[in-house]
Amino acid sequence: MAQDDHSGADLAVADSSHAAHEPAVSPGTAIVASDGFQNPGFPPHRPRVTDEDPKREKRASRTVYTLFYLSIVGSVWAVAAYMLFPIESNDVGAVRLNNMFIGLGATLALLGLGFGIVHWGKSIMADVELADERHPIGGSPETQAAAVKVFTDADRESGFTRRSVIRNSLIGALIAFPLPAVVLFRGFAPQDQLPVELLSHTMWAKGTRLTLDPSGVPIKAADITIGSAFHVIPEGLAELEHGRLEEKAKAAVLLMRLEPSELNQAPDRESWSYDGIVAYSKICTHVGCPVALYEQHTHHLLCPCHQSQFDVANHCEVIFGPAKRPLPQLPIAVDDEGYLIAQSDFNEPVGPSFWERS
């Protein structure tokens, strides 16, 4: 085919031109072998079966139009499936059928088209191969010189290099002009909030009852059996009109009861627990995921995001994983009615570390 016209002779020309503009460009440390092999040129063209056998060609064309007809069938089927498999019935099964049958129709439509076109291209369209000549990407030296001249002329005519005061003041103005736009981005956060202040306090306060997440039912100390763990939120959180999730993201607590003998408590924290019941922040000190997995017999808490492990028996110190700080402990007590309450807010910011935290 066409490549036959391009073989031998053309390549010789190409190779000589290769030699002609090669010396201008440095090959670096590449070895240019003097007795390297010569490119043998294109091998003889090999006809396809469809070129040689009219029967095969006919079969290929039958395959192609069959695929296109199948594609039409697929499109029609997808339209029909839209109507045949409605999802009006609050029924997940109907959703599945709707999804599957519309999808399979579309699949048939698309794959029929795709395989049909590719097959047409590969086995029926004339098997032409062309060889385009490549030219240096930089263009001819004249063009490059002309482009350089455009810039030097522009520079001379404008005085961009010569008039340095004008130029430098322009650069200054160009640097300054986006600043107002950058400052506008301050509005992305509310003007009246102090991040460090907000991050340092939670909803917990003296006397706040510990309640179940998410129901908000207060918890009696007597209901906590040894070995159990509860997901806890402060009383009133569920009723918050605004900022419920923001508060929850700081105030979520895990409540666990261990044998008092198994707890190793620092002397200054002995009053923070009640009869083996301890409360710790549920928000990981690494990057803030909920530390939700409690292994009862080892008293270990595991964060499912990055596998930091905390030892509840030892003030939730980190025993493995990327977190550094122990989970903050919420000091708790019991009120007159036997409900668990907080003695105060946490004594340090909860959640992931931040720069201003110390």
Added chain:
Amino acid sequence: MSTITSRDDTQKRSFTAAASTYVNERTSLAGFVKELGRKAFPDHWSFLLGEVALFSFVVILITGTFLTFFFQASMAEVHYDGSYVPLKGVEMSVAMASTLDISFDIRGGLFVRQMHHWAALLFVASIGLHMLRIFFTGAFRKPRELNWVIGFTMFILAMGEGFTGYSLPDDLLSGNGLRIIDGLIKGIPVIGTWTSFLLFGGEFPGTAIVGRLYTLHILLLPAILVALIAIHLVFVVVHKHTQYAAPGKTQQNAVGPPILPIYAAKAGGFFFIIFGVLALIASMFTINPIWSYGPYDPSPVSAGTQPDWYIGFADGALRLIPPGWEFVWLDRTWSFNILVPLIAIGIFIVLVVIYPFIEAWVTGDKREHHIADRPRNAPTRTAIGAAGVTFYAGLWAAASSDILATHFSLTMEGVIHALQAVVIIGPFLAYFITKRVCIALQKKDREIVLHGYESGRIVKLPGGEFIEVHQPLDEYDRWRLVSYDAYQPLMIRPNARGKITVGQKLRAGMSRWFFEDRIAPVTRGELEASHSAHH
């Protein structure tokens, strides 16, 4: 262009000719068509990877546009009142509710949504594979260095698109993903706390983030991506595609079927195949079932959840940090458990971006390269690539450390320690092994060129000696094995002022590292010498 249009043809012109004339007289496109219509386009299966990326992006645009008509990027709280019974009455954001409506109340909505998500996964994956192909065949060399940078930028943007899109439904899984981003940002020195507040519009999670990510996801990032794709493809046309060494193919030609009709048919058909395969996957396999995760709540989390695959390497990097890498110094918190992964990934990214320039500097080769290398013929580059892949794979596997531990009944700690070793020692091992394998393969190629293939035919010579007949190569097969560039290590020479600069020494050192144990291609002289030695 005037040859067709101005001639007063008395013959009846074909419809094709008439139509193209009509359009050309109004657009002046004939010159363009003449230039591009019959361009030869080199063909190889590995060139399809970039097409997969392009076509999956088109699918993303089509399906994504449909989704925007139904999705509402609001974090206002509503009580869900759609068809999915288990969540009826549950408080959730409008974003989550509208995503559920797309899935359960709009016919074909789930199909489009799943196709969008699957296409996004394929998009990032195909860009990654495409880049590996470019890297291992040296297709980033002059004049294509800038296109490498553009392509890599698109890889990063694609991951950004993926992450912003996956965060939009405001479900439990994506909310936890955002929580991790928030924690990461807060760990950055000086600017971290305020950056987090600016991003989330106050305290995490706030009510702004979904709307902001939506703007990025459907406006800013796609606009940049479309522009970069356009530039990327213009460069492909300007540079013409690379081709693998083969008889007849030279640095001065581009050999392949013409764009019209064969290449257009194959590529156009391939678009529909990609589209169709995505449709098939979307109709058969559920992805991101937000209805089973529920709306975002900062307290619950399910074990063993995984981000989309392309986020894995970053998540894994966080998991591999040993305990205790966080300090208080100067009354400020320095979170090296966050900074180290960020910096390590940053350095990795920078190295990948500038690799073409490093290699160009080491070789000093200023020629254009249009023949793609076989990976074995650039052993050091291939070994560096293998080291990079191992590093990435180690981080990526670490994102599933918990799943690896539970599936294979291993300890969590054991998996993490093993993967720490993979990330630190693995790249060196991979480098060493790959380089040796490449050199061994090059030696085998030399052997075949010099002595031919083993034919398997044993012949007894008159003297009683048995030999295996070696089948010599024909010149076409030989050309594939001998046509590659070999470089020699740089000799240090004093510059014009008689000095040897530090830069020179560094370059010479790098050059030695790259090319010290190179295998040069067989020359004609060597082949003749080996023949005469046999006879």
